[in-house]
Amino acid sequence: MILDWLLPILISAALLLAVAGMLKRISLWRAGQPEKVNFFSGLMAMPRRYLVDLHHVVERDKYMSKTHVATAGGFVLSMVLILAVHLFGIENRWLSYALLGALVLMFVGSFFVWKRRRNPPSRLSKGPWMRLPKSLLMFAVSFFIATLPAAGILPEAFGGWVLAVLLAAGIVWGLGELVFGMAWGGPMKHAFAGALHLAFHRRPERFGGGRSTGLKPVDLNAAKLGVEKPTDFKWNQLLGFDACVQCGKCEAMCPAFAAGQPLNPKKLIQDMVVGLAGGSDAKFAGSPYPGRDVGFAVGGPNKSITEGLVSPDTLWSCTTCRACVEECPMMIEHVDAIVDMRRFLTLEKGNTPNKGAEVLENLIATDNPSGFNPGSRMNWAADQNLRVMKDVKEVDVLFWVSDGAFDMRSQRILRAFVKVLKAAKVDFAVLGDEERDSGDVARRLGDDATFQSLAKRNIAALSQYKFNRIVTTDPHAFHCLKNEYPDLYPAGQKPAYEVLHHTTFINELVKAELLNLSEFKGGTVTYHDPCYLGRYNGEYDSPRELLKELGIELAEMERSGFRSRCCGGGGGAPITDIPGERRIADMRMEEVRAVGAELVAVGCQQCTAMLEGVVEPRAEVKDIAELVAEALVEEVSPAPAKSREQSKVAKKPLAEEVS
Amino acid sequence: MQPDKQNASLRITALVSVGKHPGSGRARRAEQDARAVEMAMTLAPEGLEVLHAGDPQADSLRAYAGMGLKRLRVLQQGTNADAVPALSQYLKQQKPDIILTGVRAESGESSGMTPYLLGEALGLPVVTRIAEIVSIDHGEANLLQALPRGQRRALRVPLPFVASVDMAAAAPRQSAFGPASRADLESQDIGMAVMDEVKAAWSEAPARKRPKRLKVVKAKTAADRFKAATAKSSGDGGKVLRDKPASEMAQAVFDLLLEEGVLR
Structure with missing residues (x-):
């Protein structure tokens, strides 16, 4: 029979080409660019990362996770058995039965892939991806029939040469897509690149339930700062781009995409693939960047990315909310790539759009983004009688005030938090004028030089004093202090303190029964998770527990917890202000409205500012610190008799109307 | 960028100083000097020289380089030296077509005298507070001079000349860290050091805000406010006293000060 000699040839040819x-x-x-990875342990860890960590992400969509397990598991198993049965010709009936079983499994999986693809949601790419389920089915069916004789179910010469030719055609198609296509840039590329990407991931800490969200520092002495061309990325970043399955989960979550700003994380990653391989985006079959046509982007490994491949507006639309990264089943790091490219634009080109340049200049000259006199940092607390580290030197809790000190709305949050701290009799102090901007905005705008300068000076200020914990009301400062400052400590030194967000800290105080709280009286309340508290630091529970403690039954929004939608205020997005069709904050307020909430509880001054910027009528916006401060029951110590009498006297009107 | 304005053979020298942030008092790129550099970079990206007289180690000079300059020339001298003799000696040799300065420095004496003293030393015309160099043809430059309230005066000046750049000129481009840290600060020993005796005689103290009379808004409508904001300042309140006895003129000044509440 033809297949007997043709099959091994086809398989070996496909494998060799692959x-x-x-x-x-x-x-x-x-x-x-070179980047050190531990090859051996990465490869060893890869199966676990694939089967556990990746599966956890895929499993958020049960239908797809089951489908993928059946299809991919069936394929890998059948491929191994195909090699044994058809290439090496091991004649064992049980082996052939196992192969048949694996192919059936793959067929079932592929059938559901095909079913989903009949009416694909807009986030999915079309083009070759529409062909994939058919190829999978073709592979499973052709090999199934071709294996039947080996399993002794059908006679050797069954079907004659007509069937043999048909089967050969099916097998060529199947192998072409699944083996040849895997290596030559077809949709199956994701399996090959994805497996290696998991092995050599730039943030191995993310696997096994860990978290790694701090940006990597720039070597400021390098010949080129940031990423100009695809080859300026680290090699494993390029590998990561190739792992993309174009599932569009990122696109469905991206606030900038939803607002009609010219960013689509999926398209961005595909453009990076175009860049690393060379060519144009004409074959891209997914949603475009809103308002931009597909087909005109041209790139190559050594061509500048922002000249022809990706518009700078696309890079500046990102709020760095990490919704895409959180959602990506392949664990691709979109935000790292975007900030890397921003770094080149800011540090080398001096091209930060809109207010970017002004903000960075202010940060350099005054250590705060608005250019206020750094000596006026404590003006907000003129009536608060706060202790300053310079005087006390040693304290339990250092309250990191953040740049909210300069903003009148944020000052209300700060005062509320101080009230809570005082009520719980916490031993705390502030840095006062020694505090500087945390550098968050500078870093997200790509100016790592200014970030590092601010961070180093802040670290120097912190190192002078003794304290156990830093507590801050600003999740952005919280993230920088907790996750990014340790990289910039002088060699051999490590931060000797814990960093907490105020919601976590107040929750502890409440649990320790240091605060006497009354029940919240008011309408429906919902909670908006700040990106830098939730996705960046995994703190979803403390704010909720605290609100529950206040007697608030939360009406959760559809997008909440790790799927919370950004307020639009992160990543310097309000500063670069790339126009879109809608405002992100408006969309978020729409979601608040949808659950009928009269009050949104927040844990971030930036979110407060963004959500309060939505035109009325809208829900009220309050920081959790404010809610707690309002609910505080001040212990009334019995007043001395004399003052009581005085108060009686005072009740007499001092002036009466003379009729 | 307006490439049509570029002139290949034009040679411009932009003088830069170490600025001072009004809020923090930190050294920085001076706002007017940066505008001068911006103007020169737009006009003559090839024939541009950025010049500073002072300490070549000053970090804030790098902020000018970060605008995209490959080099920046520094006439090395001490902090107490007078910049004008060094600059004029150097510029006499170089003979650039246009010398741009800021209106006044943000630190030091901040007298605003540099362009005038240079003009005097080099024998060149001085144009103050320019907002734009519109065009240069046949050895003459068409300038726009900035006047209060957004007004402009068109001027024609033969090359070479000295001009001070007003805050109304195009805002300077962003300074980028990479080029700033890599630029070449060519330090040059000019072999002369003229002590700035005026400066030595001065004592510096932080400036206090001048008292300002409260503005009473009389305008009732938006149109009135717009008119008030855009109208030419009419000096109708003034009175010219001439050829009168000194005591009478002094009395008039005294009365005015009383009326304004300066004297009590």
Whole structure:
């Protein structure tokens, strides 16, 4: 029979071509910058990362996780058995039965892939991805029939040459898509690149339930700062771009995309793929950047990205909310890539749009983004009688005030928090004028030089004093202090303190029964998770527990917890202010309205500012510190008799109307 | 960028100083000097020289370089030296077509005298507070001079000349860290040091805000307010006293001060 000799040839040809393609692909990644990874332990950890960590993300969509397990599991298993049965010709009936079983499994999975693809949601890419389920089915069916004789179910010469030719055609198609296509940039590329991406991920801390969200510092002495060309990315970043399955989960979550700003995380990653491989985006079959046409982006490994491949507006639309990263089943790091490219624009080109340049200049000259006199940092607390570290030197809790000190709305949050701290008799102090902007905005705008300068000076100020914990009301400062400052400590030194967000801290105080709280009286309340508290630091529970403690039954929004939608205020987005069709804050307030909330509880001054910027009528916006401060029951100590009498006297009107 | 304005053979020298942030008092790129550099970069990206007389180690000079300059020339001298003799000696040799300065420095004496003293030393015309160099043809430059309330005066000046750049000129481009840290600060020893005796005689103290008379808004409508904001300042309140006995003129000044509440 023809297939007996044709099948091994086809399989070995496909495998050989695949190996050649893989080597070529690897050379494309190797054009990136060197980055140290632990090859061996990465490869060893890969199966677990794939089967556990990746599966956890995919499992948020049960339908797809089951489908993927069946299809991918069936394929890998059948491929191994195909090699045994058809290439090496091991004649074992049980092996053939196992192969048939694996192919059935793959068929079932592929059938559901196909079913989903009949009416695909807009986030999914079309084009070759529409062909994939058919190819999967073709692979499973052709090999199933071709294996039947080996399993002894059908006679050797069954069907004659007509069937043999048909089967050969099906097998060529199947192998072409699944083996050849995997190495030569077809949709199956995600399996090959994805597996290696998981092995050599730039943030291995993310696997096994960990978290790694701090941006990597720039070497300021490098010949080029930031990423100009695709080859300026680290090699494993390039590999990460290739792992994209174009599932569009990121697109469905991206606030900038929803607001009609010219950003689509999926398209951005695909443009990076176009950049690393060279060519144009004409074959991209997904949603475009809102308002931009597909087909005109041209790039190459050594071509400047922002000249022809990706518009700078796309990069500046990002709020760095990490919704895409959180959602990505392949654990691609979109935000890292965007900030890397922003770094080049800011540090090398001096091209930060709109108010960016002004804000950065202010940060350099005055250590705060608005250019206020740094000596007026404590003016907000003129009536608060706060202790300053310079005087006390040693304290339990250092209250990191943040730049909210300069903003009148944020000052209300700060005062509320001070009231809570005083009520719980916490031993705390502030840095006063020694505090500087945390550097968050500078870093997200790509100015790592200014970030590092601010961070180093803040670290120097912190190192002078003794304290156990830093508590801050600003999740952005919280993130910087907790996750990004440790990289910038002088060699051999480590921060000797814990960093807490005020919601976590107040929750502790409440649990320790240091605060006497009354019940909240008011209408429906919902809670908006700040990105830098939730996705960046995994703190979803403390704010909710605290609100529950106040007697608030939360009406949760559809997008909440790790799927919370950004307020639009992160990543310097309000500063670069890229126009869109809607405002992100308006969309968020729409979601608040949808649950009928009269009050949104927040844990971030930036979110407060953004949500309060939505035109009325809208829900009231209050920080959790404000809610707690309002609910505080001040212990009334029995007043001395004399003062009581005085108060009686005072009740007499001092002036009466003379009729 | 307006490439049509560029002039290949034009040579411009922009003088820069170390600025001072009004809020923090920190050294920075001076706002007017940065505008002068911006104007020169737009006009003559090739024939541009940025010049500073003072300490070549001053970090804030790098902020000018970060605008995209490959080099910046520093005439090395001490902090107490007078910049004008060094600058005029150097500029006499170089003979640039246009010398741009800020209106006044943000630190030091901040007298605003540099352009005038240079003009005197080099024998060049001085144009103050320019907002734009519109065009240069046949050895003459068409300038726009900035006047109060957004008004402009068109001027024609033969090259070479000295001009001070007003805050009304195009805002300077962003300074980028990478080029700033890599730029070449060419330090040059000019072999002369003229002590700035005027400066030495001065004592510096932080400036206090001048008392300002409260403005009573009389305008009732938006149109009135717009008119008030855009109208030419009419000096109708003034009175010219001439050829009168000194005591009478002094009395008039005294009366005015009483009326304004300056004297009590």
